[in-house]
Amino acid sequence: MSFEHVLKEVVERVDGAVSAMVIGADGILVDEYAVKKLLNLDDLGAESSAMIRDINLAAQNLALGEAKEFSIISDRCGIIMRQINPEYYLALVITPDGNYGKGRFILRTSIPRIKGEF
Secondary structure: OOOHHHHHHHHHHOOOEEEEEEEEOOOOEEEEEEOOOOOOHHHHHHHHHHHHHHHHHHHHHOOOOOOOEEEEEOOOOEEEEEEEEOOEEEEEEEOOOOOHHHHHHHHHHHHHHHHOOO
């Protein structure tokens, strides 16, 4: 199934958002929507596999339970990743001056719309 309609809506609803994607925990990009590519989305997919593994390990070592969301904020952009299920994540790339709070909210409220497809 194509998730493009949900991904497009996520990007359009968040000020500063430039791309959204569904990424497998293995790093494989399932679907994407981008109005601008601030970074190579295939590279993000590949790197996300290691990030997901490391963050889940840290959460486990700290007895926090399962990590549901994480973000990386840099000089060039921010990346917010929200768990759809243990195998898939919804990710959003935002410009440095974008609305990160709304981005987190929109990701959280968009998950139920696509979760049934997994």
